[in-house]
Amino acid sequence: MAVKLALAGVGNCASVFLQGLRFYSGAERRGLWHPNVAGLKPGDVQVVAAFDVDPGKVGLELSKAAFAPPNVARKYVALTKSRVSVSAGISKGDAAPHLRGTKLQKANSEEVANQLEASGTDILVNMISSGSDGSSEEYARAALRAGCGFINCTPTLVQRNNKLVADFQKARLPLIGDDLMSQFGGTVFHKGLLSLMVKRGIKVSKSYQLDVGGGSETLNTIDEVIKMAKRESKTASVALEVPYKFETVAGTTDFVDYMGNDRTSYFWFEGSSFMNVGTTVDVYLRSSDGANAGNVLLDVVRATYRCMKIGKLGTVGEICAYGFKSPPKPMHFDEAYSKFAALYVK
Ligand SMILES: NC(=O)c1ccc[n+]([C@@H]2O[C@H](COP(=O)([O-])OP(=O)(O)OC[C@H]3O[C@@H](n4cnc5c(N)ncnc54)[C@H](O)[C@@H]3O)[C@@H](O)[C@H]2O)c1
Secondary structure, eight states: OOEEEEEEOOSHHHHHHHHHHHHTSSSOOTTOSOSOBTTBOGGGEEEEEEEEOOTTTTTSBHHHHTTOTTOOOOOOSOOOOOSOBEEEBOOOSOOOGGGTTSOOOBOOHHHHHHHHHHTTOSEEEEOOOTTOHHHHHHHHHHHHHHTOEEEEOSSOOGGGOHHHHHHHHHTTOOEEOSSBOOTTSHHHHHHHHHHHHHHTTOEEEEEEEEEEEOHHHHHHHTSHHHHHHHHHHHHHHHHTTSSSOOEEEEEEEEEOGGGTTEEEEEEEEEEEOGGGOEEEEEEEEEEEHHHHHHHHHHHHHHHHHHHHHTTOGGGHHHHHHHHBSSOSSOOOHHHHHHHHHHHHBO
8 A cells, every 4th residue: 555645845855755765665664763653664655746846846857856956955865766757836926035036837726736636646745945825825725626635844824724724624634734843853852851841840931942054944944034933833832841931932043054954953941940049951952854854754644644544534633733833732742742652653
């Protein structure tokens, strides 16, 4: 049985995901968080269609597009030639800063829906640039039209679009998101340390997280509007771990081109304990964005497929809370993991 995926956005995250599918297509299990999710192995996942608007990627066969500039993700494994070529995608006049001034390769929502149907896609995974909110919502509508599930890795808040949510419910299709939470990225690391401080009785007063990275996504995120949207999503997710008001800022970003797909996140925490004696923590985390997304995305894809095929749409909330920073039903990260694992991890 194969889970048939379409990818919107063949950027760095997609590049490493495709490499992961190749890496785990046989018996290799090193680095794989959950070999079996919902009865499915990584080898059960297949990409059958892909969309982008960058003229340097549209028309390229997928194994070439995955490494086409401006992608900077490392080549961990060689990709085999794919039967899929990148097709023109949807753009609603909200191109990411790094694509502005480029002649975009566009298709309308109906054309994309037709391709989803023709390729037999089960789930469309949205990995387009941050900040293209209208385009992300239009991909969700194209998925709906084609009878596909939709996974939104971008920070666009499709879950707050009541009409879209109701239409997916009516069609009995899963709408999953928003804003993928990496396996061990800045957000979950920040949440984890806050949670530990709270559990050990430290009264947290302040924290911040400053991210520095390379790649086009980071470049786009220094745009003031996109930066604030991303910061809102990360800050709300982090604040959930502390049961009282405190001051926190998560996800202020800067761009250093030679960092490629890597990121350094700097954290600072201030709290107090016995007799109000102060405690501070200064730490940093080094990670690589694409690889950090891989395990969670692979888990979410497999769980979404299962919930779609057996009509278990009541568990959409648990999938979202496990894998995303802005889910419809936010939960503490450890509670979200336990619920997801109880439902889907064998
Ligand atoms: N760890 C992670 O990588 C991670 C974690 C959380 C969220 N995300 C989200 O995933 C998305 C992808 O991240 P990335 O690092 O791969 O970004 P990226 O900039 O490397 O890639 C984005 C790709 O989308 C394409 N694109 C832009 N607008 C498009 C449109 N309208 N239609 C089709 N393609 C379009 C770009 O040409 C590019 O190929 C971002 O929204 C990011 O916020 C990633």
